[in-house]
Amino acid sequence: MAKILIVDDELSMREFLGILLRKQGYEVTSVSSGEEAVAQVDREFYDVVLTDLKMSGMSGLDVLRQVSDRSPGTQVIMMTAYATAETAISALKQGAYDYLTKPFKVDAVKVVMEKAIEKAELVKENFKLKRQIAEQNRFEELVGKSSVMKRLYELIARVAQTKATILITGESGTGKELGARAIHKRSSCGEGPFVPVNCGAIPAELIESELFGHVKGAFTSANRDKMGLFQAAHGGSLFLDEVGELPMVMQVKLLRVLQEKKVKRVGGLHEESVDTRIIAATNRDLRQMVEDGTFREDLYYRLNVIQLDIPPLRERREDIPLLVQHFIRKYCSEHGKAFEGVDEEAMKILLNYPYPGNIRELENIIERMVTLETGEWLTKEGLPYHMMQEQSFNSLADDLEIPEEGLDLERMVERLERNLLVKALRKTGGVRKQAAETLGISFRSMRYRLDKYNISEKDLEL
Ligand SMILES: Nc1ncnc2c1ncn2[C@@H]1O[C@H](COP(=O)(O)OP(=O)(O)OP(=O)(O)O)[C@@H](O)[C@H]1O
């Protein structure tokens, strides 16, 4: 039962409101001053505080401030005589939920009270959600406890309640599809189907029939009626992955479907209503595509009602150990293995790597380590070559010190380059093609550099 606190120094008003609101089924407490109200709010939680503005002692505005401080979930409604409506408006600005102008009608009180209580419930729900999420290290299939991920979880939980179309953006491998699945799971259609479509993987001439279906005879190979993915996702969610890859003609058609919630099969005459939640994803900059004229602006705004951006892994490194754990468990059970964990040296490398391929890349690395390792701990032996190289660059760069008197960067780098060229040539017995390969440069570039540094046979002698 919602709890209401009435604050008014006029007895008749307290009595009148008390009778009225109790009749509505609320639990009502009345006090005759702001001071008492504050004491009461400290003792108990109230959904709504209904306070008079002008009172001897603390004013209604003082009550508002104190209550919002002490009990941010409580909604405050101000009561005021007509003459002071302006003050009431300033109360709204300070966070009051609403105000009632005296003398008021019974209905007005009921309506405002109902809405305030609804708001209070919503705020309470959100607090609860926030608290739950704050304690979690994962959300549906998403693993991560960084503050950016927690914010994402909260947002997902909130948008899942709505029917709004959602656009998920983020680099490749950040978890856009997992995010879409989490939204679906948490929404009212979570029991319905989740249908993913990769818009970039379907040949342009087939997209329309894939999405909307076709009737028998619509084109040469259409030898029977076929349902589209939109219909398959009825009562659930359709995940339009790589939506930036949709050809222009399809963009127009998709826009129509989003507007009218109806689809027509290729070659069909009738439109069918579909009740499908649309979640789109892209790793491209759709706004830029709109500017370049390759993505329709109207469709962009239709899709982008709510945008969820999934941050790249390098911006939430604190999630790495947790993800490493998660993937070790996953691949150990898949490959029937058991490990203590990742040893310190390998973990250091894992923590410092920039992950251009984001979580998918980390996942692949861990799978590789799990498969290759034979000891008790996962070690750097299982890391891919380019990561080890990255690491040796790092330690090399870390070892360099700038002397007191400073240094000449150009010459320093040139000297380093020349040294490495000579070393590579010695290693390959002077074979330039092989030396170029060792250094990861082209043969042409090798020749150019040998010229530049004037390196000859003589330099190769020890
Ligand atoms: N937060 C996470 N916790 C656990 N696993 C994750 C997380 N994010 C991504 N993954 C895993 O990483 C892989 C890539 O995720 P997903 O396919 O959702 O990324 P994506 O953003 O859709 O990538 P792309 O743009 O390449 O399609 C999947 O195997 C997924 O299970």
Ligand SMILES: [Mg+2]
């Ligand atoms: Mg994807």
